[in-house]
Amino acid sequence: MFSDPEALVIVAGSLAIAALVTWIAARLVGPRMATRHPVLSRLVAALAAPAIALACGIVLFRIDSAAHPGADWPAMGLAGTILISQIMLVATIPTTWLALRRRRSAGSGAAQPSTITITIAMTRDSVCMADDVYAPHDETFAVTAADTLADVAARVAGSSYLPMPSDAWGWTIEAGDAVVAIRPGFLRGRVATLRGDPDAVMARDHPALTALYVRPGRAGEMP
DSSP states (O other), X not given: OTTOHHHXXXXXXXXXXXXXXXXXXXXXXXXXXXXXXXXXXHHHHHHHHHHHHHHHHHHHHHHHHHHSTTOSHHHHHHHHHHHHHHHHHHHHHHHHHHHHHHHHHHHHHHOGGGGOEEEEEEEEOOSSHHHHTTOSEEEEEEEETTOBHHHHHHHHHHSSSSOOOTTOOEEEEEXXXXXXXXXXXXXXXXXXXXXXXXXXXXXXXXXXXXXXXXXXXXXXXXX
16 A cells, blocks of 8 residues: 555545644634543544544445445445544644643643632522421532633532422522523533523632522522
Protein backbone atom coordinates (compact mmCIF):
# COMPACT_ATOMS: atom_id res chain seq x y z
CA MET A 1 0.00 0.00 0.00
CA PHE A 2 2.67 2.49 1.05
CA SER A 3 4.68 1.79 -2.10
CA ASP A 4 1.77 3.05 -4.23
CA PRO A 5 2.02 6.83 -4.83
CA GLU A 6 -1.76 7.13 -5.15
CA ALA A 7 -2.23 5.38 -1.81
CA LEU A 8 0.30 7.70 -0.19
CA VAL A 9 -1.63 10.71 -1.50
CA ILE A 10 -4.85 9.30 -0.05
CA VAL A 11 -3.18 8.67 3.32
CA ALA A 12 -1.61 12.13 3.41
CA GLY A 13 -4.92 13.76 2.47
CA SER A 14 -6.73 11.75 5.14
CA LEU A 15 -4.26 12.83 7.80
CA ALA A 16 -4.58 16.47 6.78
CA ILE A 17 -8.39 16.32 6.81
CA ALA A 18 -8.33 14.48 10.15
CA ALA A 19 -6.12 17.16 11.69
CA LEU A 20 -8.39 19.93 10.40
CA VAL A 21 -11.61 18.29 11.60
CA THR A 22 -10.04 17.51 14.97
CA TRP A 23 -8.91 21.10 15.41
CA ILE A 24 -12.42 22.35 14.61
CA ALA A 25 -13.95 19.84 17.05
CA ALA A 26 -11.49 20.95 19.75
CA ARG A 27 -12.38 24.59 19.12
CA LEU A 28 -16.06 23.75 19.58
CA VAL A 29 -15.19 22.34 23.00
CA GLY A 30 -15.23 25.38 25.25
CA PRO A 31 -12.52 26.07 27.85
CA ARG A 32 -15.00 25.30 30.61
CA MET A 33 -15.77 21.80 29.32
CA ALA A 34 -12.10 21.16 28.52
CA THR A 35 -11.25 21.98 32.13
CA ARG A 36 -14.13 20.17 33.83
CA HIS A 37 -14.36 17.09 31.59
CA PRO A 38 -10.89 16.60 30.07
CA VAL A 39 -11.35 12.89 29.25
CA LEU A 40 -14.70 13.41 27.52
CA SER A 41 -13.34 16.42 25.65
CA ARG A 42 -10.36 14.44 24.37
CA LEU A 43 -12.53 11.53 23.24
CA VAL A 44 -14.98 13.78 21.39
CA ALA A 45 -12.23 15.70 19.60
CA ALA A 46 -10.03 12.69 18.80
CA LEU A 47 -12.82 10.47 17.51
CA ALA A 48 -14.71 13.12 15.52
CA ALA A 49 -12.82 12.70 12.23
CA PRO A 50 -12.57 8.86 12.31
CA ALA A 51 -16.25 8.62 13.24
CA ILE A 52 -17.30 10.88 10.35
CA ALA A 53 -15.14 8.93 7.89
CA LEU A 54 -16.46 5.60 9.13
CA ALA A 55 -20.08 6.80 8.99
CA CYS A 56 -19.62 7.99 5.38
CA GLY A 57 -18.00 4.66 4.47
CA ILE A 58 -20.91 2.71 5.93
CA VAL A 59 -23.44 4.84 4.04
CA LEU A 60 -21.56 4.37 0.75
CA PHE A 61 -21.26 0.64 1.41
CA ARG A 62 -25.01 0.33 1.92
CA ILE A 63 -25.75 2.33 -1.23
CA ASP A 64 -23.21 0.44 -3.40
CA SER A 65 -24.30 -2.94 -2.05
CA ALA A 66 -27.91 -2.19 -2.90
CA ALA A 67 -26.99 -0.91 -6.37
CA HIS A 68 -24.58 -3.76 -7.15
CA PRO A 69 -25.71 -6.88 -5.29
CA GLY A 70 -23.12 -9.63 -5.18
CA ALA A 71 -20.20 -7.33 -6.04
CA ASP A 72 -17.05 -7.56 -3.92
CA TRP A 73 -15.77 -4.01 -4.27
CA PRO A 74 -18.29 -2.36 -1.89
CA ALA A 75 -16.94 -4.54 0.93
CA MET A 76 -13.38 -3.78 -0.13
CA GLY A 77 -14.20 -0.07 -0.10
CA LEU A 78 -15.61 -0.37 3.45
CA ALA A 79 -12.47 -2.21 4.57
CA GLY A 80 -10.39 0.60 3.10
CA THR A 81 -12.49 3.17 4.96
CA ILE A 82 -11.96 1.32 8.23
CA LEU A 83 -8.21 1.34 7.61
CA ILE A 84 -8.25 5.05 6.79
CA SER A 85 -10.22 5.72 9.99
CA GLN A 86 -7.54 3.94 11.99
CA ILE A 87 -4.79 5.85 10.21
CA MET A 88 -6.59 9.12 11.01
CA LEU A 89 -5.92 8.52 14.70
CA VAL A 90 -2.25 9.20 13.96
CA ALA A 91 -3.25 12.82 13.30
CA THR A 92 -6.21 13.22 15.65
CA ILE A 93 -4.48 12.18 18.88
CA PRO A 94 -1.61 14.73 18.82
CA THR A 95 -3.90 17.42 17.37
CA THR A 96 -6.38 16.85 20.20
CA TRP A 97 -3.63 17.04 22.81
CA LEU A 98 -2.27 20.29 21.38
CA ALA A 99 -5.62 21.99 20.77
CA LEU A 100 -7.23 21.10 24.10
CA ARG A 101 -4.08 21.94 25.99
CA ARG A 102 -4.36 25.46 24.62
CA ARG A 103 -8.11 25.55 25.37
CA ARG A 104 -7.56 24.44 28.96
CA SER A 105 -4.76 26.99 29.36
CA ALA A 106 -7.06 29.72 28.05
CA GLY A 107 -9.85 28.66 30.36
CA SER A 108 -7.67 28.41 33.48
CA GLY A 109 -5.90 31.66 32.69
CA ALA A 110 -9.15 33.57 32.26
CA ALA A 111 -10.91 32.16 35.31
CA GLN A 112 -8.53 31.20 38.10
CA PRO A 113 -11.29 31.71 40.72
CA SER A 114 -13.08 28.68 39.21
CA THR A 115 -10.62 26.46 41.09
CA ILE A 116 -11.63 27.97 44.43
CA THR A 117 -14.01 25.72 46.34
CA ILE A 118 -16.89 27.30 48.22
CA THR A 119 -19.69 25.80 50.28
CA ILE A 120 -23.43 26.26 49.74
CA ALA A 121 -25.61 25.70 52.81
CA MET A 122 -28.95 24.08 51.91
CA THR A 123 -32.11 23.60 53.93
CA ARG A 124 -35.39 22.06 52.79
CA ASP A 125 -39.03 21.65 53.76
CA SER A 126 -40.33 18.54 55.43
CA VAL A 127 -42.48 16.36 53.19
CA CYS A 128 -44.58 14.74 55.95
CA MET A 129 -45.06 14.70 59.72
CA ALA A 130 -42.57 11.85 60.14
CA ASP A 131 -40.01 13.91 58.23
CA ASP A 132 -40.43 16.68 60.82
CA VAL A 133 -38.76 14.43 63.38
CA TYR A 134 -35.43 14.85 61.59
CA ALA A 135 -35.80 18.59 60.94
CA PRO A 136 -34.00 20.85 60.30
CA HIS A 137 -32.87 19.27 57.05
CA ASP A 138 -29.53 20.98 56.60
CA GLU A 139 -26.87 19.96 54.09
CA THR A 140 -23.83 21.51 52.46
CA PHE A 141 -22.69 21.22 48.86
CA ALA A 142 -19.17 22.01 47.68
CA VAL A 143 -19.11 24.03 44.45
CA THR A 144 -16.61 26.25 42.69
CA ALA A 145 -16.64 30.00 42.32
CA ALA A 146 -17.58 29.57 38.65
CA ASP A 147 -20.72 27.52 39.37
CA THR A 148 -24.14 28.99 38.76
CA LEU A 149 -27.57 28.33 40.21
CA ALA A 150 -28.15 25.87 37.35
CA ASP A 151 -24.99 23.96 38.36
CA VAL A 152 -26.04 23.85 42.00
CA ALA A 153 -29.56 22.69 41.09
CA ALA A 154 -28.10 19.89 38.98
CA ARG A 155 -25.89 18.82 41.90
CA VAL A 156 -28.82 18.82 44.30
CA ALA A 157 -31.04 16.97 41.82
CA GLY A 158 -28.39 14.29 41.37
CA SER A 159 -28.03 13.74 45.10
CA SER A 160 -30.35 11.98 47.55
CA TYR A 161 -30.92 15.13 49.56
CA LEU A 162 -34.40 15.94 48.21
CA PRO A 163 -36.97 13.18 48.78
CA MET A 164 -39.36 12.65 45.89
CA PRO A 165 -42.69 11.29 47.21
CA SER A 166 -44.95 9.53 44.74
CA ASP A 167 -47.34 12.50 44.74
CA ALA A 168 -44.59 15.14 44.54
CA TRP A 169 -44.84 18.02 42.15
CA GLY A 170 -41.26 18.85 43.01
CA TRP A 171 -39.09 21.45 44.68
CA THR A 172 -38.25 25.07 43.92
CA ILE A 173 -34.99 26.87 44.64
CA GLU A 174 -34.81 30.64 44.28
CA ALA A 175 -31.71 32.81 44.07
CA GLY A 176 -31.51 36.34 42.76
CA ASP A 177 -34.00 36.78 39.93
CA ALA A 178 -34.08 33.09 38.99
CA VAL A 179 -36.23 30.20 40.18
CA VAL A 180 -35.53 26.58 39.25
CA ALA A 181 -37.70 23.53 39.81
CA ILE A 182 -36.49 20.01 40.55
CA ARG A 183 -39.03 17.42 39.46
CA PRO A 184 -39.02 13.62 39.92
CA GLY A 185 -37.24 11.78 37.10
CA PHE A 186 -36.69 8.18 36.07
CA LEU A 187 -33.23 7.85 37.66
CA ARG A 188 -32.67 11.32 39.11
CA GLY A 189 -34.43 14.62 39.53
CA ARG A 190 -34.70 16.80 36.46
CA VAL A 191 -34.20 20.56 36.57
CA ALA A 192 -36.48 23.08 34.87
CA THR A 193 -36.35 26.87 34.80
CA LEU A 194 -39.42 28.62 36.15
CA ARG A 195 -38.19 32.20 36.08
CA GLY A 196 -35.14 34.18 35.05
CA ASP A 197 -31.84 32.75 33.87
CA PRO A 198 -30.23 30.36 36.39
CA ASP A 199 -27.06 30.28 34.28
CA ALA A 200 -26.59 33.98 34.96
CA VAL A 201 -26.95 33.72 38.77
CA MET A 202 -23.62 32.94 40.43
CA ALA A 203 -23.75 30.49 43.31
CA ARG A 204 -20.98 32.33 45.17
CA ASP A 205 -23.37 35.27 45.64
CA HIS A 206 -25.92 33.07 47.41
CA PRO A 207 -24.20 31.02 50.16
CA ALA A 208 -27.54 29.88 51.63
CA LEU A 209 -30.35 28.32 49.59
CA THR A 210 -33.71 26.85 50.52
CA ALA A 211 -35.60 24.11 48.69
CA LEU A 212 -39.37 24.54 48.98
CA TYR A 213 -41.58 21.50 48.51
CA VAL A 214 -44.47 22.15 46.11
CA ARG A 215 -47.40 19.94 47.02
CA PRO A 216 -50.14 18.96 44.57
CA GLY A 217 -53.04 21.37 44.79
CA ARG A 218 -51.00 24.13 46.38
CA ALA A 219 -51.71 27.57 45.00
CA GLY A 220 -49.16 28.59 42.43
CA GLU A 221 -48.11 25.02 41.78
CA MET A 222 -45.62 24.31 39.05
CA PRO A 223 -46.90 23.71 35.52
